[in-house]
Amino acid sequence: MSVILILILASLSVAVAFLISFIWAVRSGQYEDTCTPALRILPDDAAEKNSASGSKPKSSNS
Amino acid sequence: MVTVCFHCGEPCAGDAFAQDGKPFCCLGCQTVFHLLQENGLGQFYELNAAPGTRIRATTVAARYAFLDDPVVREKLLDYADDQRARVTLRLPAIHCVACVWLLENLFKLHPGIGRSVVNFTRREATITFAPDRIKLGELAALLASIGYEPELTCAETEAPRPSLVRKKQWLQIGLAAFAFGNIMLMSVPVYLGLDRFNGPWFRVLAGWLSLAMALPVVTYSASDFWRSAWWSLRQRRLTLDVPIALGLAAIYGQSFFEVLAHRGPGYCDSLTGLILFLLCGRVFQQKTHERLIFDRDYKGFFPLAVIRKTPAGEESVPISRLQPGDRLVLRHGELLPADAKLVGGDAWLDYSFVTGEAEPVRCAPGSHLYAGGRQIGGRIEVETVRPVVQSRLAALWDNEAFRKRRDDDLDSLTNRYSRRFTKLVIGLALAAAVFWLFHDAAKALPVFTAVLIVACPCALALAAPLTHGTAQRVLARLNLFLKNARVIERLAQVDTIVLDKTGTLTTADASGVAFISAEGGVRKADLSVEERQWIGSLARHSTHPNSIRIAKSLAVAPRPVSGFQEISGGGIAGEVAGHEIRLGSMAWLEKCGVSGRNRSNPEGSPSAATTLPVGSHTGIAIDGVWRGGFQLENALRPEVEKLVARLGSRFELALLSGDNEREAARFRALFGERATLRFNRSPADKLEFIRELQHGGRRVMMVGDGLNDAGALRQADVGVAVVESLGAFSPASDVILDALQLPRLAEVLAFSRQAARVVRLGFVISALYNLAGLSIAAAGLLAPMVCAVLMPLSSATVLAFACGMTAWSGRRIFALSKPLGASTSPARLREPAVKWIEGA
Numbered sequence: 001m002s003v004i005l006i007l008i009l010a011s012l013s014v015a016v017a018f019l020i021s022f023i024w025a026v027r028s029g030q031y032e033d034t035c036t037p038a039l040r041i042l043p044d045d046a047a048e049k050n051s052a053s054g055s056k057p058k059s060s061n062s
Numbered sequence: 063m064v065t066v067c068f069h070c071g072e073p074c075a076g077d078a079f080a081q082d083g084k085p086f087c088c089l090g091c092q093t094v095f096h097l098l099q100e101n102g103l104g105q106f107y108e109l110n111a112a113p114g115t116r117i118r119a120t121t122v123a124a125r126y127a128f129l130d131d132p133v134v135r136e137k138l139l140d141y142a143d144d145q146r147a148r149v150t151l152r153l154p155a156i157h158c159v160a161c162v163w164l165l166e167n168l169f170k171l172h173p174g175i176g177r178s179v180v181n182f183t184r185r186e187a188t189i190t191f192a193p194d195r196i197k198l199g200e201l202a203a204l205l206a207s208i209g210y211e212p213e214l215t216c217a218e219t220e221a222p223r224p225s226l227v228r229k230k231q232w233l234q235i236g237l238a239a240f241a242f243g244n245i246m247l248m249s250v251p252v253y254l255g256l257d258r259f260n261g262p263w264f265r266v267l268a269g270w271l272s273l274a275m276a277l278p279v280v281t282y283s284a285s286d287f288w289r290s291a292w293w294s295l296r297q298r299r300l301t302l303d304v305p306i307a308l309g310l311a312a313i314y315g316q317s318f319f320e321v322l323a324h325r326g327p328g329y330c331d332s333l334t335g336l337i338l339f340l341l342c343g344r345v346f347q348q349k350t351h352e353r354l355i356f357d358r359d360y361k362g363f364f365p366l367a368v369i370r371k372t373p374a375g376e377e378s379v380p381i382s383r384l385q386p387g388d389r390l391v392l393r394h395g396e397l398l399p400a401d402a403k404l405v406g407g408d409a410w411l412d413y414s415f416v417t418g419e420a421e422p423v424r425c426a427p428g429s430h431l432y433a434g435g436r437q438i439g440g441r442i443e444v445e446t447v448r449p450v451v452q453s454r455l456a457a458l459w460d461n462e463a464f465r466k467r468r469d470d471d472l473d474s475l476t477n478r479y480s481r482r483f484t485k486l487v488i489g490l491a492l493a494a495a496v497f498w499l500f501h502d503a504a505k506a507l508p509v510f511t512a513v514l515i516v517a518c519p520c521a522l523a524l525a526a527p528l529t530h531g532t533a534q535r536v537l538a539r540l541n542l543f544l545k546n547a548r549v550i551e552r553l554a555q556v557d558t559i560v561l562d563k564t565g566t567l568t569t570a571d572a573s574g575v576a577f578i579s580a581e582g583g584v585r586k587a588d589l590s591v592e593e594r595q596w597i598g599s600l601a602r603h604s605t606h607p608n609s610i611r612i613a614k615s616l617a618v619a620p621r622p623v624s625g626f627q628e629i630s631g632g633g634i635a636g637e638v639a640g641h642e643i644r645l646g647s648m649a650w651l652e653k654c655g656v657s658g659r660n661r662s663n664p665e666g667s668p669s670a671a672t673t674l675p676v677g678s679h680t681g682i683a684i685d686g687v688w689r690g691g692f693q694l695e696n697a698l699r700p701e702v703e704k705l706v707a708r709l710g711s712r713f714e715l716a717l718l719s720g721d722n723e724r725e726a727a728r729f730r731a732l733f734g735e736r737a738t739l740r741f742n743r744s745p746a747d748k749l750e751f752i753r754e755l756q757h758g759g760r761r762v763m764m765v766g767d768g769l770n771d772a773g774a775l776r777q778a779d780v781g782v783a784v785v786e787s788l789g790a791f792s793p794a795s796d797v798i799l800d801a802l803q804l805p806r807l808a809e810v811l812a813f814s815r816q817a818a819r820v821v822r823l824g825f826v827i828s829a830l831y832n833l834a835g836l837s838i839a840a841a842g843l844l845a846p847m848v849c850a851v852l853m854p855l856s857s858a859t860v861l862a863f864a865c866g867m868t869a870w871s872g873r874r875i876f877a878l879s880k881p882l883g884a885s886t887s888p889a890r891l892r893e894p895a896v897k898w899i900e901g902a
Contacts, residue, residue: 004264008271012244019240026232036162036182043109043163 069095070209071112072383094208101170106160113160115209126199126206135198142193146176149198150188151212153205154449156180165210172196172204211386211449231345234283238338241275242331248272249331262324269321272330279334280314283341299481305488309511310337316507329508332845336515339851346857368392368399371443381450388446392437393605394628400450402431407442408624411435440603440626440636487517494840505842516835516849525824526551528864533817536872541800542810549796552780553811554818555761559709560752560774562766563719563729565607566784566804569697575615579690593689596638597682599623600645604634607767608680609645612692631720631744633680644683647720648691656683698732701805706732708808714760718743718751718774748774765799765807782807809875816871824864831856 025031065074068084069091079086086092094114098106106113128134141148156165162180165187169175174195179188187210191201202212248268250256284307291307310333317328370379371389381399384390389405392398398411410422413435422438425431431444495510530547537544544550561567577589589597598616601609603626626636633646635654644651682689709715716738717729723741730739740751748764748771755762756779764771764778767785775781775795783795784804799807835852838844 005267008248008267011247012271015240015244019236022236022240023233026229026236029229031232032228033181033183036180039159039162039182040166040180042159043105 066112067091067114068107068112069114071114097171097208098164103164103167103170106164109160109163110158113158113164115155115157126202129199129202130197138198140188144194145192146190147193147198148188148190149201150186151202151205152184152186153210154185154213155210156182156185156187161210164208171208172201175201213449231341234285235338235341235345238279238283238334238341241279242334242338245272245275245331245334249327252327265327266321266324269317269327272327273318273321276314276317276330276334279337280310284310284337287340305484305491305514306340309507309514312507313511332508336511336849340515343857368396384446384450386446386449390444390446392442392444393603394437394439394441394626394634395605396437398431398433398435398437398444400433400446401448402433402444402446404429404431405443405445408440408626409442410438412438439628440623487514490517490836490840494842498842502842508845509840509842512839512844512849513836516839516844516852517832525828525860525864526821528861529817529821529824529868532865532868533814533872536813536869536876537810540806540810540876541803542806543798545796549780550814550817551821552761552796553763553814556713556763556780556811558714558716558755558760558762560716560718560748560755560762560764560778562748562764562771562774563717564721565767566765567698567702567717568607569699575611576693576695577690578693589690592639593684594618595621596641596643596684597645599638600626600634600636600643603636604628606634608692608694609634611694612645612680631746642685645680648681651681651683651688654683654686656681656686656688699801699804703732705805705807709811710734710737712808713811716740716751716755718748718771720744745771745773749777752777806876813872813875816875817868820864820867820871823867824860827863828856828860831859 065085066072067074067087069086072087074085074087079089079092081092081095084095086095091114095107098104129138135142138151139147139149153165156162162182165180166178168178168187168189172195174192176190176192178190180186181188189201191198196204205212248271252265252268287303287307287310290303294304313329313333313336317330317333320326320328368379368381368384369376369391370384371391376391384400386400390398390402404425404427406427409425409431411425411431412422413432423435430447433448433450491510491513494513495506498506498509527547530550533550534544534547579588594616595618598613598618599621600623601613601616602620603623604610606628621638623636623638626634628634629646629650631647632650632653633644635642635644635646637643644654644656680692680694682691706715710733714736715733717733717740719741720743721741726739726741733739740747743751748766752762752764752774756777762778763780763782764774765782765784766775767783772795775783780797781795782797782799784799784801799810831852835844835849835856839849
């Protein structure tokens with residue numbers, strides 16, 4: 001009898017966790033642009049330079 | 063095989079700018095290529111063929127210096143502190159995968175730039191940078207120098223961001239979906255009678271939990287329904303949201319009461335499902351609408367070409383290819399496509415499209431001219447200072463000043479219809495509820511809600527705009543442009559076609575122009591080189607088909623012209639090298655007091671008309687003396703005979719011409735006995751002729767060159783302007799048709815009739831659906847939630863039907879006729895990436 005109570009609580013808490021993560025995802029802007037990410041993965045990474053630390057460019061003319 | 067620029071894909075004049083075996087069209091493109099190679103961004107060119115945009119002028123950094131002004135900076139920046147600043151810039155040039163890649167690797171070009179993120183659909187880039195290493199103005203200049211000029215408008219910085227709205231929508235749907243799923247989970251045992259094993263306490267617990275989960279859905283997810291219902295009540299207007307809000311409140315109230323009274327778990331599962339599906343339907347409709355707008359703003363090619371001045375000479379270019387810094391030439395009656403600076407010429411600009419003020423404004427050299435102004439008078443030269451914004455020009459064309467009254471009727475008709483519809487539906491719902499109250503009281507409320515929801519007319523509202531939007535796209539592929547989608551409906555109703563002769567049915571080639579001297583019999587004096595120069599210089603100021611032909615046939619080095627005037631239906635006049643030159647119809651020249659006497663022949667014939675051979679219809683007068691005339695042999699456009707024969711079998715035809723009757727017999731043979739042929743018509747006569755036809759209950763389509771019969775085009779139910787590759791903008795017209803596609807007019811009409819049929823069928827489908835849905839719902843056999851599922855489904859059916867049928871019939875009708883010669887096709891200019899996305 002009380003087993004069903006525990007099950008309901010468990011399922012609800014899992015669902016609420018998902019709801020919260022969904023709200024976080026929307027708030028952080030992940031749903032704002034659903035088109036560009038699809039384009040972004042198309043170019044192959046250039047093999048020689050893809051350091052995460054924004055590699056130092058040689059020169060600039062601005 | 064033409065070599066095209068490796069960077070931007072435009073044809074190259076020579077290989078003066080070749081580098082590493084790759085051709086470039088200009089120094090700008092070459093510089094960008096060099097810059098990207100140097101910084102390890104060469105991959106840009108592997109992602110797409112010729113991905114760049116043409117770089118015409120080297121960017122002057124000072125042009126963006128104003129961005130560093132604290133006030134402007136403040137407005138533009140999203141975020142700023144001492145170390146970092148973030149700005150979101152609109153870069154209309156973004157068009158493909160390569161653009162996204164390049165802009166997101168911007169940090170390789172300058173050490174001061176950090177992360178940059180592109181939003182492709184909105185054509186925006188959000189860039190983080192270090193303000194102490196690169197100023198905002200420098201950043202904008204850097205972007206411009208690689209071909210991504212930021213679009214900076216005041217409206218951009220002040221308008222609220224649409225993303226906030228969208229975020230809220232996602233949250234509302236997510237919340238509703240969460241509640242729906244979990245309430246359903248608890249309702250299933252109750253439905254199946256499993257709660258008997260657990261005792262009555264389970265039913266109570268499930269009821270209270272459902273109520274608790276439904277509460278945020280009712281208050282937050284459904285908040286738009288409450289707000290819009292409240293708003294329409296305050297405005298004392300009845301919209302469908304009022305009864306929907308009423309229904310929602312009633313269901314929640316009833317559930318609350320049942321749980322409180324321990325009678326059952328309530329209807330919270332249906333309620334949350336209902337709200338979820340209503341929201342989904344709304345998003346679906348919104349997305350469809352957004353897509354239509356996107357197509358119009360970014361893919362719609364605005365049918366306007368201008369003369370661009372290049373070192374090599376003058377060329378006609380579509381405005382979508384204009385860049386800031388281009389030198390343009392505007393002639394009488396032509397429209398300025400972008401904000402520009404006046405360089406030379408006597409500028410009188412008519413801003414009536416922009417401001418509604420018809421009085422032309424005199425502009426001094428160097429002054430700023432606004433897009434949408436129309437030049438009155440002679441040629442002027444301008445330098446564009448801003449990029450062309452097509453959507454703004456399209457809005458000008460669709461300006462209220464040029465709307466026909468019938469459009470408004472249509473709008474108000476829809477409004478009236480929807481009000482009546484709402485009343486009808488509410489009445490029906492109430493009647494059904496009252497009926498059930500006496501037979502089965504428990505069913506009254508669900509039936510009331512079900513009827514309201516199933517009757518939602520969104521499928522009805524979608525049918526017409528979707529079909530018209532698709533049809534518009536099919537036609538644009540044929541270089542035929544519609545002012546707005548409603549024109550299709552009117553095209554389908556046409557039963558009479560009035561054609562203009564000069565420049566519409568006949569070509570404007572340089573061939574067939576012959577000079578006939580006024581002293582024909584006496585002395586065969588041809589035009590001297592100087593005279594040819596004067597006349598040619600004058601003629602090139604005008605966009606009248608005859609002037610264009612004369613200017614082309616004389617082909618002289620232009621001399622400056624002052625005091626240029628163009629009298630519609632008369633002719634043109636101006637002063638060249640101290641001589642007053644007039645070109646125009648005989649009647650107009652005589653009215654201007656031109657005499658037959660001249661210096662060399664003081665005793666000459668008193669009236670020029672007697673000495674001129676019959677048929678020469680563009681007269682020349684120099685210093686008030688007849689000089690002779692041009693005989694313009696009119697060659698018909700190719701396939702016009704076939705077109706006239708095809709149109710004649712279905713429509714009433716009429717030909718109006720400003721010319722004399724010299725060619726009457728020829729056109730009589732072409733048009734047949736029944737058609738009306740009128741010659742020597744002034745623009746006012748043409749307008750009057752169309753008005754008479756309309757009084758006789760006819761739906762008239764006028765086909766003309768767009769400039770000299772603007773009044774008639776506007777009066778007609780549908781005005782079609784036929785333009786050569788350089789189309790002078792004619793806001794009075796509803797349709798702009800590339801002259802090369804004229805023979806396809808019959809197919810276009812057939813296609814629009816087909817489109818109108820699709821709309822009507824769409825109406826029938828959604829009406830049938832409504833009828834069936836309503837009767838089942840009123841009979842109490844349909845739960846409100848099922849209705850909410852059916853509703854978006856019906857919209858999807860209508861959408862698929864409207865788009866599919868229209869595209870299919872377009873392909874069928876236009877495939878029958880072979881494609882006509884390639885012109886300056888805008889299809890070539892469309893962004894490849896957009897196509898790619900459509901395919902995905």
